Amino acid sequence: MATFDVIVIGGGPGGYVCAIRAAQLGLTAAVVERDKLGGVCVNVGCIPSKALLHSAYVANLVNHDAKDFGVEVGGVTLNFGTAMKHSRQVADQNSKGVEFLMKKNKITVIKGEGTLVPGRKVKVGTETHSATKAVVIATGTRVKGIPQIGLEINKTTVISSDEALFLEQAPKTLAIVGAGAVGTEFADIFNAFGAKVTLIEALPRMLPVEDADSSAAIARSFKKRGIDVLVGAKVKSATVGNAGVTLEVESGGKTQIIEVEKVLMAAGRALNTQNLGLEAAGVQLDQRGFVKVGPDLRTTADGVYCIGDVAGPPMLAHKGSREGLVVAETIAGKKPHAIRYDNVPSVTYCHPEVASIGLTEDQCKEKKLDYVVGKFALTANGRARATNETEGFVKIIKDKKYGEILGAHIVASHASEMIHELAVARENEYTVEEVDLAIHAHPTLSEAVAEAALDSLGRMIHA
Amino acid sequence: MATFDVIVIGGGPGGYVCAIRAAQLGLTAAVVERDKLGGVCVNVGCIPSKALLHSAYVANLVNHDAKDFGVEVGGVTLNFGTAMKHSRQVADQNSKGVEFLMKKNKITVIKGEGTLVPGRKVKVGTETHSATKAVVIATGTRVKGIPQIGLEINKTTVISSDEALFLEQAPKTLAIVGAGAVGTEFADIFNAFGAKVTLIEALPRMLPVEDADSSAAIARSFKKRGIDVLVGAKVKSATVGNAGVTLEVESGGKTQIIEVEKVLMAAGRALNTQNLGLEAAGVQLDQRGFVKVGPDLRTTADGVYCIGDVAGPPMLAHKGSREGLVVAETIAGKKPHAIRYDNVPSVTYCHPEVASIGLTEDQCKEKKLDYVVGKFALTANGRARATNETEGFVKIIKDKKYGEILGAHIVASHASEMIHELAVARENEYTVEEVDLAIHAHPTLSEAVAEAALDSLGRMIHA
Numbered sequence: 001m002a003t004f005d006v007i008v009i010g011g012g013p014g015g016y017v018c019a020i021r022a023a024q025l026g027l028t029a030a031v032v033e034r035d036k037l038g039g040v041c042v043n044v045g046c047i048p049s050k051a052l053l054h055s056a057y058v059a060n061l062v063n064h065d066a067k068d069f070g071v072e073v074g075g076v077t078l079n080f081g082t083a084m085k086h087s088r089q090v091a092d093q094n095s096k097g098v099e100f101l102m103k104k105n106k107i108t109v110i111k112g113e114g115t116l117v118p119g120r121k122v123k124v125g126t127e128t129h130s131a132t133k134a135v136v137i138a139t140g141t142r143v144k145g146i147p148q149i150g151l152e153i154n155k156t157t158v159i160s161s162d163e164a165l166f167l168e169q170a171p172k173t174l175a176i177v178g179a180g181a182v183g184t185e186f187a188d189i190f191n192a193f194g195a196k197v198t199l200i201e202a203l204p205r206m207l208p209v210e211d212a213d214s215s216a217a218i219a220r221s222f223k224k225r226g227i228d229v230l231v232g233a234k235v236k237s238a239t240v241g242n243a244g245v246t247l248e249v250e251s252g253g254k255t256q257i258i259e260v261e262k263v264l265m266a267a268g269r270a271l272n273t274q275n276l277g278l279e280a281a282g283v284q285l286d287q288r289g290f291v292k293v294g295p296d297l298r299t300t301a302d303g304v305y306c307i308g309d310v311a312g313p314p315m316l317a318h319k320g321s322r323e324g325l326v327v328a329e330t331i332a333g334k335k336p337h338a339i340r341y342d343n344v345p346s347v348t349y350c351h352p353e354v355a356s357i358g359l360t361e362d363q364c365k366e367k368k369l370d371y372v373v374g375k376f377a378l379t380a381n382g383r384a385r386a387t388n389e390t391e392g393f394v395k396i397i398k399d400k401k402y403g404e405i406l407g408a409h410i411v412a413s414h415a416s417e418m419i420h421e422l423a424v425a426r427e428n429e430y431t432v433e434e435v436d437l438a439i440h441a442h443p444t445l446s447e448a449v450a451e452a453a454l455d456s457l458g459r460m461i462h463a
Numbered sequence: 464m465a466t467f468d469v470i471v472i473g474g475g476p477g478g479y480v481c482a483i484r485a486a487q488l489g490l491t492a493a494v495v496e497r498d499k500l501g502g503v504c505v506n507v508g509c510i511p512s513k514a515l516l517h518s519a520y521v522a523n524l525v526n527h528d529a530k531d532f533g534v535e536v537g538g539v540t541l542n543f544g545t546a547m548k549h550s551r552q553v554a555d556q557n558s559k560g561v562e563f564l565m566k567k568n569k570i571t572v573i574k575g576e577g578t579l580v581p582g583r584k585v586k587v588g589t590e591t592h593s594a595t596k597a598v599v600i601a602t603g604t605r606v607k608g609i610p611q612i613g614l615e616i617n618k619t620t621v622i623s624s625d626e627a628l629f630l631e632q633a634p635k636t637l638a639i640v641g642a643g644a645v646g647t648e649f650a651d652i653f654n655a656f657g658a659k660v661t662l663i664e665a666l667p668r669m670l671p672v673e674d675a676d677s678s679a680a681i682a683r684s685f686k687k688r689g690i691d692v693l694v695g696a697k698v699k700s701a702t703v704g705n706a707g708v709t710l711e712v713e714s715g716g717k718t719q720i721i722e723v724e725k726v727l728m729a730a731g732r733a734l735n736t737q738n739l740g741l742e743a744a745g746v747q748l749d750q751r752g753f754v755k756v757g758p759d760l761r762t763t764a765d766g767v768y769c770i771g772d773v774a775g776p777p778m779l780a781h782k783g784s785r786e787g788l789v790v791a792e793t794i795a796g797k798k799p800h801a802i803r804y805d806n807v808p809s810v811t812y813c814h815p816e817v818a819s820i821g822l823t824e825d826q827c828k829e830k831k832l833d834y835v836v837g838k839f840a841l842t843a844n845g846r847a848r849a850t851n852e853t854e855g856f857v858k859i860i861k862d863k864k865y866g867e868i869l870g871a872h873i874v875a876s877h878a879s880e881m882i883h884e885l886a887v888a889r890e891n892e893y894t895v896e897e898v899d900l901a902i903h904a905h906p907t908l909s910e911a912v913a914e915a916a917l918d919s920l921g922r923m924i925h926a
Contacts, residue, residue: 074537
């Protein structure tokens with residue numbers, strides 16, 4: 001039994017960042033973690049998947065493009081096991097990095113399952129710890145299957161990202177259920193490593209939360225690479241065997257039978273709100289199952305805050321981290337800037353990458369906004385041509401009257417980095433004129449951002 | 464003999480962009496070009512060099528890193544001729560792109576050498592054309608040797624970038640004189656293609672206009688790759704033969720003899736101000752040889768403007784293009800925003816890339832500014848770890864009192880894209896707080912920008 005100013009339940013990117021900021025502000029902090037520090041993000045999410053995606057990039061480069069660039073290779077052997085090992089090393093290195101940060105900031109790490117006890121207390125095993133100021137719930141999410149149609153995760157033939165990240169070899173055939181960011185990234189990875197991939201999405205297009213133009217660009221790119229993308233598709237039944245799975249999938253009015261070695265479930269995640277003692281402690285959930293929070297992320301229980309995935313969408317590591325910072329500052333008596341939830345960037349790290357911020361064009365239509373679209377295709381960008389990465393575009397949607405940036409959508413080899421000038425611009429309410437005013441270096445992909453801004457003003461130069 | 468509203472002499476990135484903007488604003492425009500449209504940048508500069516740098520990246524990836532990522536290759540053969548051909552294709556495609564833009568915007572292209580004739584006239588061959596509104600000088604620069612020490616460009620053993628971009632094979636041994644952006648980029652390229660490269664810089668460090676930390680990071684990286692970097696080095700004599708060159712180089716108090724197959728001259732460029740009829744037309748030069756211009760880029764002759772390299776430093780394509788836009792708007796009677804010459808980004812596209820904006824730390828010291836440095840090393844960045852590209856850092860120098868961004872320096876695999884959020888922020892006079900306020904996507908290299916901003920505020924999270 002120990003006493004801290006702040007106890008955080010969950011050592012993911014929301015929780016550990018919250019603890020660090022609390023420590024910086026002079027508070028004593030503890031993080032309760034039942035598994036590895038860094039949570040899903042560091043161990044079975046963002047980080048290892050990006051390492052595998054780079055392996056996929058290298059595989060495609062060597063197999064398809066290297067020769068054009070003057071690099072001729074003999075036989076190419078793809079070894080998913082090696083790629084996986086590299087990815088595990090990176091994940092472990094990052095988890096150790098979080099451990100180091102905890103020590104450096106004198107944060108106590110308590111291993112085990114944390115349960116909330118009324119009165120700002122957290123029970124871990126037989127010990128109950130007290131928080132003088134606040135308890136922060138940051139328990140995140142976990143993978144889930146769809147038992148209703150027989151696709152319960154069995155970790156062998158029906159797997160989740162948790163298992164996919166540890167495979168010793170790529171399956172020969174793979175169906176991925178769900179074409180959001182996770183499903184799309186794994187389709188990219190396993191296709192590059194030789195699997196015949198079928199990507200199945202219930203909604204009418206892949207990457208359904210992205211702009212329709214982004215979805216279309218990636219669907220086109222995936223089809224070119226031989227990935228089967230089935231949209232508006234319903235898995236009607238699944239027969240799970242020891243060596244494979246047979247799916248009955250209805251799409252476009254036709255029903256087809258898909259036989260695969262493995263099925264990867266990527267259709268949403270389950271919230272970790274069970275066995276946390278929430279109800280007893282007076283922490284209420286909303287209708288969708290998220291913890292009910294006010295604008296300052298306070299729950300319905302006094303002195304209990306909630307951040308990250310369990311506090312509501314978007315379920316993104318960087319949104320959780322920012323909530324962690326803000327909550328730590330609130331607990332320390334500061335008045336942090338309110339989080340602009342409408343300005344959280346979203347990235348899918350397939351090739352080319354998809355990055356976005358703000359509204360999609362469809363959302364602008366639904367909201368009946370008076371908007372103008374500026375768009376520049378990478379086929380006209382010198383840097384993209386130099387590296388043979390001309391798939392993609394930059395699309396900026398601006399308010400017709402005031403020039404405000406309503407949304408921005410980028411498909412490009414380095415979209416994940418390019419989106420940030422628009423994130424900064426949008427956060428500070430600059431217009432497209434102010435984005436263009438900054439001279440963009442030549443030759444860069446980011447010049448396409450300036451050109452899209454100019455296009456929305458009717459004065460694009462290079463197309 | 465024809466009459467236009469505007470005649471631009473020089474079809475490089477300053478000139479052709481000026482003509483397009485003039486045409487957009489309803490003016491008739493002509494561009495006089497003696498060689499290929501797009502100028503040095505498109506044909507023998509920025510664009511083909513970036514294609515070769517990508518070849519170098521691919522070569523190093525395949526030779527060194529691919530295996531770690533699970534991509535094993537048999538024998539690797541590097542073919543510089545193929546890389547060169549790809550690079551030429553990209554350059555030609557971009558030059559044709561400029562041709563297309565000229566047609567689309569109904570701009571007349573006049574092939575030949577343009578000479579200024581008093582009274583807003585330009586003579587090309589036997590024809591003299593008139594401009595009702597303005598003549599714009601955009602003639603740029605050309606390569607130069609150092610004849611004083613016997614290093615006159617002979618195009619075989621003593622070459623410039625003009626020839627280096629057309630080599631059928633990489634030399635076995637190469638000395639590069641000048642370690643600015645051009646010399647550094649070619650060192651990267653030819654090292655990757657197997658040449659033993661010696662990079663010779665007269666000033667005390669390579670990339671002398673960049674921040675000292677950037678120079679040190681690249682010098683370290685180059686040494687690791689076996690590139691000999693000699694700084695504070697003076698070429699005392701050169702013996703040029705048919706099959707090679709012998710250089711006597713003094714550096715660090717020692718004189719050494721360097722025998723190489725070729726010498727690549729990359730120590731500055733010569734201004735194209737000769738045979739232009741400038742004096743007769745009343746266009747004066749300044750003491751350094753640049754065309755004398757006022758803040759709106761007017762020369763000393765009525766109705767004659769000057770943009771790009773000949774109008775003064777920095778000699779960068781994007782600075783010339785912006786001047787082209789601004790001059791076209793001025794000619795059309797608009798009042799464009801003044802160019803902030805202190806906010807022109809600079810990029811060297813070696814691996815990792817170097818990008819910067821604003822003041823270096825040494826410049827801040829010279830100016831006796833009260834500053835704080837925020838710095839974040841990529842060794843602690845998850846995305847950099849995932850791709851094994853942890854060389855580098857983000858460094859932000861902020862004014863101690865007001866938080867204004869005085870300068871920013873990035874060494875990273877995609878520094879060229881990352882610099883733009885700081886370009887936009889700095890152009891619009893936002894502080895480090897406002898950069899951090901924008902949530903950065905995880906995991907991206909750009910998170911290091913946010914961390915450097917936080918570090919300058921004393922509250923870095925991930926290190």
